[in-house]
Amino acid sequence: MEKCHGNRIHRGAARDSLSSAAGCAAASPSCRWISFAIGTAPIHRDFFPDTAASIEGLPTGGMREWNGVSHRQVQYGVRLRVLDGAGRATYDAERDLLVVPEEAEFDSVDGQARLLSACVHVGLAMKGRNLQWLDSECAARIAGQLYRLFESIGEGSGDAEVAAKIEQLAPQSPQDKAFYDVASEILQHRRTTLARQHACPSRPRARQLA
Numbered sequence: 001m002e003k004c005h006g007n008r009i010h011r012g013a014a015r016d017s018l019s020s021a022a023g024c025a026a027a028s029p030s031c032r033w034i035s036f037a038i039g040t041a042p043i044h045r046d047f048f049p050d051t052a053a054s055i056e057g058l059p060t061g062g063m064r065e066w067n068g069v070s071h072r073q074v075q076y077g078v079r080l081r082v083l084d085g086a087g088r089a090t091y092d093a094e095r096d097l098l099v100v101p102e103e104a105e106f107d108s109v110d111g112q113a114r115l116l117s118a119c120v121h122v123g124l125a126m127k128g129r130n131l132q133w134l135d136s137e138c139a140a141r142i143a144g145q146l147y148r149l150f151e152s153i154g155e156g157s158g159d160a161e162v163a164a165k166i167e168q169l170a171p172q173s174p175q176d177k178a179f180y181d182v183a184s185e186i187l188q189h190r191r192t193t194l195a196r197q198h199a200c201p202s203r204p205r206a207r208q209l210a
Helices: 014-027 047-056 103-107 109-126 133-152 159-169 174-199
Strands: 002-005 008-010 036-038 041-043 058-066 069-075 079-083 090-092 097-100
Touching: 036 133, 041 109, 041 133, 047 109, 090 109, 097 109, 103 109, 109 133, 133 159, 133 174, 159 174
Parallel strands: 002 079, 079 097
Antiparallel strands: 002 008, 036 041, 058 069, 090 097
């Protein structure tokens, strides 16, 4: 990856760090539960594993020696730059460039959620669905808020606990709160749907006799 310090660009372990963060996000149940669509921006269940694979890169099968160390050649689906002082992860569609802050940003759920939001833009561009900036930005922000909710609320949490968590996690910014409210509705709809499925399990069809 490209790692920027001042005017210097280095290639090193920073991409591995971000790749690990993206890979962990893709493996998290929180990402597998995120499924919705806003206008031209669909976020389906295979979205984040595909996006993580693009960031992590696909081995090309070759090995190369450099300074006495063997390196596997990898084809990346997006350019990546770690920028000191960057407030949050962002994606520049025109340059196909994912800019991220230092690794410590991803130690918190909020930092991971911001990375996830940027990865939504990466995934939409990769799938050719980054058609309307406003739709893409809304989807990215809603996905980030959903990640915060799913990471903080257990699958078996009761209604009272969920309501308390939703109130506790609500962002202070009115702009963020608008996307958070949509994410909360998606979470509640999922819980209602699962509760109905558990209450009314499908019955096996009786075999018709000739």
